[in-house]
Amino acid sequence: MTVLLQDVIDEIDLIDDPNARKQPLPDDALIAKYEQAIGFTFPDDYKLLLKTVSNAFVGYISPFTLNEQLLEEYGDLRVGVDEGRKVGVPQDWLPICEDNGDYYCIAPDGSVRFWDHNGSSSESWSTLAVWAKEVWLEVNLHHAHLKKRYKNLNSARRKNPSIARIKCVTVFRGRSVINLPSR
Structure with a gap:
């Protein structure tokens, strides 16, 4: 069964009312600032997730967020990337979510890989949409x-x-x- 990111976004919006969320969503300009600051070009599906539901709260883990001031605070993407690198997340993996010192990362092939604090693991999801559905949601x-x-x-x-x-x-x-x- 194919999992579409828009379907997952719609499901998240049903669970967590977009109008009740406090943190503003990033726009293309802010995403571009983060891409430059991190030195990473984000995949289109990740940009869509950032612009639509990155401020949603569903359960105990959430994707890293972006803020206009580029503040380095817990939950911010830049902090997540920096902390992930400190524990060995590969340079070509983009950490998108932290879970108790472990990281979910977008790999160069577009899959989402799990980085355990003890190192790489074999856990992976074929697309961001599959990860968002099976893990985050x-x-x-x-x-x-x-x-x-x-x-x-x-x-x-x-x-x-x-x-x-x-x-x-x-x-x-x-x-x-x-x-x-x-x-």
Whole structure:
């Protein structure tokens, strides 16, 4: 099944109302400033993602953002690229999202590759659209759903102490792990 970036963008806009987002989206001029500052020419699909949903908040990870003042703050693309380079992300990979010290990067062939803090991994997605759908959207939504269930279960436990208390909910690259204390 072919995943189209515009379809993913439409789905993100349904989940996170574009009118409620606080950070402005970049225009072509700001994107060009970042390309020059970073020394990278962004692929067209990445530019589209930046101009339409880079300010969306869906779950616990989000793509790096661009700001008019080129401020170097957490979540900014320039900071992400600099930090990624410090841990060994290849020069020809463009970090687009950070996840707990690991990076999702656009590779020269247009695929999105996962860079683990221990080095390159074999995890990859054929296009930015596939990554946005499978990682940013689906894993994030799954994680948000688990957190809601975790809160609901712990709330129910207060009413009925015999329900096992959940210690931790973790989503590890799309796989959910719920740790329960031993009895």
